[in-house]
Amino acid sequence: MNATAQWRGSDLARQIVVLSAVSFMLIAAVIGAGAFGNTAVQDQQGGALNTDGSYLAPAGPAFSIWSIIYLGLIVYSIWQALPGQRTNPRQRALGWLIALTMTLNGLWLVAARFGTLVLTVVVIVLLLAALGWTFRIAVATREPRGGVVDSVLIDGVTGLHLGWVTLATVANTASWLTTIVPAEWESAADAIGIAVLIVVALIGLAIAWRSSWRVTPAIALAWGLSWLAVERFTGEPQSGPIGATAIVVAAVVLLPPAIVSVLRLIRPSVD
Known part of the structure; x- marks a missing residue:
């Protein structure tokens, strides 16, 4: 892309907003992790957000993917602030949207700490929608020749963020519903869980289909499903x-884009 386009006043504003958004997200993440002696995210909302909060919550190690996503967003934010990226048309198209996703990411942590469980569901659904659009x-x-850095920091990081938040939205919503539905519904937990996971497979x-079989969303989604199992x-x-279904769904969502990605490496002409 032509990075020497005419400079606009909004370009610098966009770069500053992205840096501000990542700063807000990181501050919220540090507080959410309980670094200052406050209650960690998994222990908030009466423990509803913990790994035993519902039948669709993944195991604790699944959340380590946030480290990769956060690192990617930090590096992206620094990279997009470089003078050479200021007038990049792709940054103009995506910078504001990525800033929105980071802001919503931080707001979810604020909602978990100071709001209600249903508010966390609202925020994460908004985050999922923003990530899908981004x-x-x-x-x-x-x-095709946009460069490795561009591909990793925009497509790769956004794809991982989208894939993980897709599963996180399911887990968050399930945690909320678990607190409000009658206890008798637990007898149907297996059937409901399997049905939801089938929907996750379709999503x-x-x-993958709408993104021309990009693999990064599938990697993050399969990661979360594996730890759910x-x-x-x-x-x-x-x-x-539910555990067995999660394994099958992980394979279903990962294999097609993975195969296409391998074919693209072997035969670059594969669409």
Whole structure:
């Protein structure tokens, strides 16, 4: 892309907003982790956000993916602030949107700390929608020879963020519903969980299809599903059927884009 386009006043504003958004997100993340002696995210909302909060919550190690996502967003924010990126058309198309996703990311942590469980659901649904739109624009504006840095920091990081938040939205919503539905519904937990995971499979395949089979959303989604399976097999509440279904769904969402990605490496002409 032509990075020597005419400078606009909004370009500098965009760079500053992105840096401000990542700063807000990181401050919220540090507080959410309980670094200052406050209650950590998983222990807030009466423990509803913990790994045993619902039948669709992944095991604790799944959340380590946030470290990769946050690192990617930090590096992106620094990179986009360089003078050479100021007038880059792709930054103009995506900078504001990525800033929005980071702001919503931080707001979710604020909602978990100071708001209600249903508010966290509202915020994460908004985050998912923003990420979906951002990734769509990323795919539409991607050029074959845009460069490795551009590909990793925009397409890769946004794709991981989208894939993980897709599963996180399911887990967050399930945690909220678990607190409000009648206790008798637990007898149908396996059937409901399997049905939801089938929907997740369809969503994962839809994301892959609409993004020309980009693999990063599928990697993050399959990662979360795998740890969901681990938690259902070894943690509480246990559910072998949900765990087995999660493994199958992880394979279903990951294999098609992974195969296409390999074919693109072997045969660059593959669309």
